[in-house]
Every structure is written in structure tokens, then in C-alpha cells.
Amino acid sequence: MLRVVPAFVLATLATAGLVAQGPSPQPAALTVKGLPAAAPLQVAAMLHGLQLQVQVTLQDGWHLYGRDTGGGQPVQIEIASGSAFAAVGALEAPMDAKGHITGNATLALPLQRVPAGAGLRATMKFMVCDALQCLPPMALELALPAAREKAPSVLLVAIDESERTTRIAAFLAERGFRTDVTTYAKVQQAECDAHDVVLADSPTFGQCRGVMGDVKRFPATASPIVAVGFLGTELLENQKVAMACGYI
């Protein structure tokens, strides 16, 4: 089995701060996009354990609304579907008696992990107002890429160790996956089970001759499998997965 994680890729990822931190107690910063340069506030967001914390710093005289007072649109944070988290409670926002959030304030949204999904993406909507006016509603995109979590390990199963296979493996490594390579002739259940995902590759139909027997012997595995193209349909049919048996 060939381990394919070029050193330059690891160095690049480490430099970029993208290698594995995971949903640990260590806070992880989210990217914040969509704030107009001239907006009278700054916004930073962190994932802290199972809490999304958004720190707002408002210029003097400006405020957000922590609740609906009939004035501007109150702050809302929505977790996007597909995230590895979901909200499990209301947004906690420090506000004064008028419902205003001013100065330096930290908003907190309690989260829980969900079985599916990756990363954390959220939309923060609000209006920022002073005594005379409200600026147009703003919507910020908050994101913690899944790549900040532990990079998934991928077992690439190919028909051979050709240049094409090397290209695919290098691509996966560049994208942060811990990648091992084997072939349909050699693949074993244990190595499939040991990876987060198995990528069962296939070239085009005409290039698949001679491997059908190996495909039929593909081991049953507990790992999720991405079945590709022609050989993928053969795998699905051989393993009696209700996905590829419907030709008429």
C-alpha cells in the first residue's frame, strides 16, 4: 500500500493552519464574510466547545437589537444545513432594557453535534442603528471549514498504479485527505475498515477489462464507500446495494 501525502502538502496545510484541530475545547475562529467596510461595527466568531460565540464591537452611538422592539431587525443566527452542528437553544445576547446591544458584546448560541454534516456554517442577520437611522439589513456568512477538523482518511482503490491513479491520489492529498492507495486485486477488508472513506475508482468503460473478477471479490467493509462510474455500478450490484439494479 502506498502512502501518498507529499511533504510539501503537509507543510502548506500546517502553514495555513488547516491541519486537524477538531471540535476540542480549544476555540476555533470562523471566517466572517459580508461585512461592509464602512459598517460601524466589527464582528468575530469562534467555535468554543459546543457554543458558537460571536463578538461584536460597535462604534459609539450605534447599537444592534437583541430582541424585537419594533425598531430594527434583531440579531439572528441560523446554522446552515449540512453543518456538523445544529442549534439547541436560543441566541443569548446581552442587551439593555431597550433591547439594545452596544459596545463590546459576546453573543452565544448553544450547539449540538449532528450525525451527518461537516464543518460549521452560519448566517448572522441584523440591522445596525443609531438614534436617527438604521442601516440596510446585513447578512454575514460565518464559516469553519471542515478541513479544520481532523482530515478524513481515504483509501483509494484503483485498477492499477498508473499515472491516473497517482494524479487522483495527489489531488486528494492536496485537498487535505490522508490518502492511501491500493488496487482491486490487492484490497483487503481490514484496510478498508481502517479508513474513514473508501473511494472505489473506475476509469472509463473501455479501460476496465480484466478487473471484473477482482471487483466481484471486493471485501465487505464497515467503511462508507464512494463507488465510481462503471466499476462502481458493478460493485453496487455485486454487493446487492439497492442503487444500481434498475436497468430495463
Added chain:
Amino acid sequence: MDHQGHGLALDHAIFKTPHAVTFPVTVTPREKQYAEGKSVLYPDGMGETFGLVQFEHDKPADDWNPTLVNHEGFFTDVPGFENLAEGHSGKCIGSLSLARQGRWFYWGYSTDPQRLTDPAKDTLVNVLHYMRGKRDSQTVQFVCVTRQIFQVSLDLNKESGYLRGIEEHIPNQLTPEWQETYTDRTPQGYQQWLDKHLAYVFSGKGEQHKKKAQYKQVYEVDADAMALGTPNRERQSLERWMQLAMAGNGEDQQRAQRCLQRYVHPSIAPKDSDWRAWYEAQRERIVFIESTGFWWQEDPRVLELEQAVRNK
């Protein structure tokens, strides 16, 4: 064509995280093969145009058949089955190029970065991230295609006048005693036969339903369910069978007991025939799936959630 896609379920995680994927879309007049029919991704049929996207660069001149697409419809009754994109098929609407069932994901395009477009590369990366979270997902085993195959012959006849399905394929996929009931093998006669029998057909129960000649499975009509007026996939029918099995008498009770035995998967059926207690415990956990062999069985989505709770 197979290097393209359409009907993408863009709200799904594989198009959103960790990479927000945007495919340039070419608005294309609806093609002839898409004029008829519906699919999960086109529940109302296709409109006058559709949006075509490139998963791969144009295929090389010295190559062909760059990808295959699955044909949906006969197995997509599995709860939790995810229809995520259709391939640009020359045959018909409803050919899947991206789909998931349990721990299996079908990627109907190349994985070679030389072939993939940038949005497709991001989608592939997203798919691998998404599937990492599916280790506890429950994969449903295929046994037979759903009763939708009966409708296909009728649709093909309406679209093109194709008669072989009605005259030959359908009768050859019926058990001998039900072949005898199908005497008028015209489109009108077939429609009448379907109106009477389709709600009661089943397959996948044993040797009598296994492959015959070139046909993958053979279907039977459930005389018991039909006599009771209980379409075999409806929950109301299951409840009626349980009532009759416990409180009925005579022939109806026997018919109901046979239906319960026929459709409640042995892995979950009660050992003591106390259907009331059984249903109390299983009501929210079970679902009827045809492609596994026409069974009331544990819903794979429920099993996945239960496993996730156990893992916490």
C-alpha cells in the same frame, strides 16, 4: 453527454460544505428524451428548459462512455435514499449520476482531476467529507425492483407505441396462475388489469419469485390482501391485518395472518403473536420497502439515529 449533469439538489451538503460549489449553468431547451415522465428530482416533470452543468471537461476524442448513470425508480423507495443529481442521459429522465443509499455513494463521473471541472472537484471533496459521517448509516440490500416496473410498460406504450412490454415482458414476469388472469394483452386490457391488481402485487419472497429466463424477478398477486381489500403497502392495511389476526375469525382471520407473515419481516415479527404490544413498540420504527422484498421492516433512518445515540 454523460460528463454533464442536471437537476442538482443544490441544498444538499455535498454542494455546500466545506466548499460552497457554484456550477456555471447552461440553460438548455428540454430534449426529446425528457419530454415525458417524472423523477424524484423532477417531481412535476421537466419544464421547457433545463440547466445543464459540466462535471467533466468535454470528453477526449479517443475515448467514449466516460461515465455511467444509474437508472432510478425501481429502488429509490428506500427511505433516506438521496437523489442528488441526474446525468445527461440520452434515454430518459431519472438517470442518477450522484446518489446515496446508506454507506454507499454513487459518483457517476471521472475522479481524474485532469477531467474534472473545478466545481466538480470541490463537489468530490465535499462528498468524501460527507460520507465520512455515514459509517453508521444502514445500507439496504436489494432484492427486487418495485411495482413501478408495471407502470413503465404502460408509459412506454403511451410515449412510443411500444407494445412488447405489455404483450410479452409483463406476462412473463407473473407467476403462472396470475398469467392466466391477464388475458387482454392490449394497452386497454393491461390498464384494466393494473387497476384491479397493481395494489396487491408482490415479489421477493422465495424461489417462485426468482429469476426466470431473462427476467430478474417474478411477481405474484396477493389473493389474501385483495380479498380483504387491503393494498399491501399501506399502513392502514397492516393495522387491519393485526385487528383481524387478533380479533377476527374464519377465513378473514387466516388471510390476515398470512398477510402479516408475508409482509412483516421475520427479524422484527413478534414471537408471541401479540400484535398490539408489538405495534406499540414498533409503530414509529417501521416502514414498508418494496425493493428489499416487499417487507414491513425497520426504517434504516431510525436505525442510523439509534446507532448515533448509542455511540454518544
